[in-house]
Amino acid sequence: MTDSPAPSASSPVIRAEGLEKTFRDFWKRPKVRAVRGIGFEVRPGEVFGLLGPNGSGKSTTIKMILGLLHPTAGSLSVLGQPPRDVAVKRRLGYLPEESYLYPYLTAEETLHFYGKLFDLSPQDRRTRVDQLLDMVGLTQARHRHVGEFSKGMARRIGLAQALINDPDLVILDEPTSGLDPLGGRQVKDVILALARRGKTVLVSSHLLADMEDVCDRIAILFNGQIQATGPIGSLLEQSDQIQIRFPRPAEDRLAAVLAELKRAAGGDPEVRQPRMNLEQFFLDTVARARESATEVSGAAPDGKLARFLEHTAKEPE
């Protein structure tokens, strides 16, 4: 899928400069300034996160990148082309904030429909549909109408349709919204797997923990403006402190170590009993329960990454 010229390794997959969006009313009077002169770049092969509270301009920015909205000012290029270029869309996958799918189609028909829009051959389509349904855990529900799906199942089929064309750039708007922790973990695994294979992922969310798990770089939006941007590690790093973890020593030994640390660092060290991450605890519990269960209804959360996404993935160009 190289209809449009691929950006070189150094050129960004998405480049926004001075991007603005003002919504107007029927009489063309400015109503809301949703995005106010933002600029950022998304580089090939990275997972870039747009963070922000509701109404901060994340979805508006994503819709401009997709060509669904026209910028009021500024410039925007996607894969080196204007966002509305049809050739760009061949290399793009999009999961909207809600699952805007045809409710009267089954899960399988839905994926075949979107596969046809990419002009995939029937054989390719069948293979990809089977693998994607397996990946999102909906193989058992393949003949159920999407309109009957729970929100989580609809998100899963939405994710599957976003990947049907093995896109070079994946744009995910609130991908874990409405998903249970298993589904959320699975989506994050998919994002990481895509990134490992050189795909570029732009993800927007207000669920900060999810973003922390997957993003290489982030931009924090508030009131239509970027408040902070950079690699997630350097943004969160507290360089004036360190954390040391080791097996719990005997009380007298611990007191001695703390006294030594206090003397060396010149302040009171904080001692905490580490706790397991709740997400990890939940996942472990469900995994144990699943081992003893014979049948589950709804989405089966153990799908592997679709094989076609592994096989055909390319290194960043």
Next chain:
Amino acid sequence: MRAVAAIARVSLQGALRSRLVVAMLGLLLLTVVVLPATIRGDGTLAGYTQVQIRYGLGAAGMILTVMTLWAAAAAVSLDVETRRVQTVVTKPVGPFTLWLGKWLGLCVMNAVLLAACGAVVFAMFLWKTREGPWDPDEARDFREHVRVARIPVSPDLAHLDRRIAEEEEAIRRDPEAPVDVRDARAVREVARQRAVARELFVAPDSEKSWRFEPPRRIRTDRPLVLRFRLAAARMSMEPVEGAFRVQAGPQTTDLIPVAAPPNRTTTLTLPPLSLAPGQPVTVTFVNRDQPAVFSAGEGLRLGVYETSFAVNYGRALLMMYVRLVFIAALGVTAGALFSFPVAAFVTGCLVFFVAMTAFVRTTPDAAHSHGGPPPEASPWEAFANRVAGAIHPVFVPLTDPDYLEMVSTGESVTWGLALRSLGFKIGVYGGLLALGATAVLRRRELGEARA
């Protein structure tokens, strides 16, 4: 093409699974089966044909029109409002592909529904008009006059140009002229009507001949028919007695006596004549009675066999289908521009304007036809007439003759008529609508639902 077919298929699946198609099919079949049974006909085969085809199939056509208008207006607008369009246009799907897919889905749906209706009506027609229960003479006339497709040929009136010019001059000089003499088009029309009326007038105890030029490609083994209608004399409704004589090359028929009541169409099957392709036919009326004038327009026509009733019926269905798919194109385009209710309203208004086009233009003319000078038009009437005159040429190519009436009276719905309809409604106007919708969808922001 795969994307177009996919969008069309999804539209169809939506219609099928929402049970729209099934409900419509049920309603349509109920209409074409039950409605004719509720209309009291005149008990003749010709009358039954009128009821079954003109009213039964006509009512089905109206239901299909409303359904198509509704479904077409919803096709794009509801996808935009529910934001489903966002997952489609972010794929490599251009605006034209989207429009074409939606339109083709409606075309297939209409084809299925209309074919089902058409087949049921035709089967009922064949069963009801079968040989057996009917009087043999009536059945023979029915076969010759109704269950056929004949091309009507009007008398050659090209030689009237000089007479029309004289009438125009007379009207301009007349202080009591029935039209505004500054309106050249109206003067010309009234002059033409007067010249034609004089041409179709036959004085008592005299005769008059008219020349007909049948089409070159005709079936010479089938008899010609003569259809005529006399206008009523002011004082008498008594039948006019006279006789017709027909001549083609060296062959001349005997006089065929007629006693024709005024204001009623009479059909005569002419004795066999061996017609060569392109050979003109001369018809002479010998008037042995009161003054006679044949009605203008359809007052005197030669019917030339063209094809079978079944083919003619198929062409009428084709014209009906073309009309429906044009409405579909109109609705899908309106849906690309407006929200669903507005799109449905706009489409409905435009369909109404097209249907009213002929009426809009004939009303001012008809108002002047009662003699005397025309009343002074108010500024509003003058403005309305000017607007009607301006939009008239836009809508005229979209108007059709009453093809169901034509089929049910044995008149040929020619391929030329069907192809003209196809060319204008799909080729020209459909193409323009597609271009318009493409331009709109290219500019429109589809990322937000329009309230």
